[in-house]
Amino acid sequence: MIKNKLNEIVSHKTKLLVLILAILSLSACEKTESETSANDSASTEKVEQITSESSNLIAEANKQSAKAKEVGFEWSTTQKLIDQAQQAEEAGDTKLASELANKAIKESKNSLAQAKYADEHWQDHTIN
Amino acid sequence: MNLIKTNKFHWLAGIATLLLSVSVHSQNNENKQSSFQENVKEDIQEFRDFYSKKFSNIDINEFKDGVYAIDAKSREQWLEIEEFAPYEISVEEGEEAFGETFANGKSYIDCFPKVEDGIRQNYPYFNTETNQVITVELAINQCRKTNNEKPLAFGNGTLADISAYISFASRGQLLDIKLPNEKAYDAYMAGKKFFYSKRGQLNFACADCHLQIAGSMLRADLLSPALGHPTAMPVYRSNWGELGTLHTRYAECNKNVRAQPLELQGEDYRNLEYFQTMMSQGMEVNGPSSRK
């Protein structure tokens, strides 16, 4: 009898817990959504700042790839990255634009290193 | 008296020094001249030796057939294709274009040596006035320019057709590439450097695939030896479905290793062609050709 009552209380409590959790999670869900939208509208200024940062990176990527081109060691993959970065920037995805521009800069630096290695070491690798 | 004597002595010493320095200088020049000629001769020998050793059962002169020199399996099929060669129309059209009369009444015949003697075997050559390597293709467009005609596009099309005709008319001649002076040697060395330098995201040099591991399989493709490549140009490749020049192929190779192709008939590719053709010195011209 006491056991039964206890069970009832427990199950009652469990149900209450489920209910509270469900309500909480729903409201949490709504909250995050509203929060993000609030963030979005509040940070237009910030976005503009990031835009200029990513466009700086794209400019740097163009500069580095021009250097690589000048020594004749440009990779065929680099311009594609810069084009994609430009597109992402125009679409407002500054994070992706920065990422791609950084990758392009890295590629150009690697190809410049390749040119330098060739200057210094090409004769190490000839058959004569 | 003493004073005069010392003066005389000074004079003599001065003249002697001058003479000595002049003679040393000219000797140096001669030494240089003969030393870079010697260097190139050695390079050619070692290049040939490398392939002779790697493919010990193949006669050195067979390398003009490219990959089919080392691939007995596909050689027969290739010989059948050559019977009704896919480049035949190009040769015919090239011949027609070669005979074309320019607006000023002149033609290619006025720019090139006699066709009967063969042309291709002496190309590329180093022009000692402009200090640059002149390939057959560049010479075609230079001829047009001097005669006020519009240049043709490099790579494929009419220019490659004319190049094919020139090769065809030169078949059987032996490559005779000249190295006239030190500037020419510089161009040769620039080409040699290109050949041995790794480039592109995949980091391959021409020498990696077509020298070090020539004869190995890359997926389903057998890597062709660099020796003899220039004898067979231009080339009809079945995967292009058309005729292309040596520089078209260079650009394709560059793309394969993810390097941005350089300008066709630009200085880099011309110097590379100069080096590569020099390595095939003495081999028989057998272009145009067909390849897979």
Add this chain to the structure above:
Amino acid sequence: MKNKFNLISAVISFIALATFSSISIAEDSATKETKQIEKTDIEKGQDLAFTRKKGNCLACHFVQGGTLTGNTGPALIAMKARFPEREVLYSQVFDARLKNANTIMPPFGAHGALSKAEIDLIVTWLYTL
């Protein structure tokens, strides 16, 4: 009273669940529509190794079960015995120049042809060979 309470809690939890699962389904289909069964790391590694635009290992290496394999590099067999240390094998794929300056093997990681995570998956797969 108790029944009513049960009903309410059930409805609310159902709504909660439905909202959640629909969100996650929407997200999934947005990122990868075809992804039905999650591939193992080994399978992912093999895919990267076989794909021409990624590792393209087969271009140069023989691999059991691979078609049109090249023979430029050593056959990929007994990897555990040949590379007891994972880092050494990882480094060979990342930048083979560290061991041999004039190697023919492309520096996949150093040149950004493959990401670190991708090389990790390939190494995991290599150890099954």
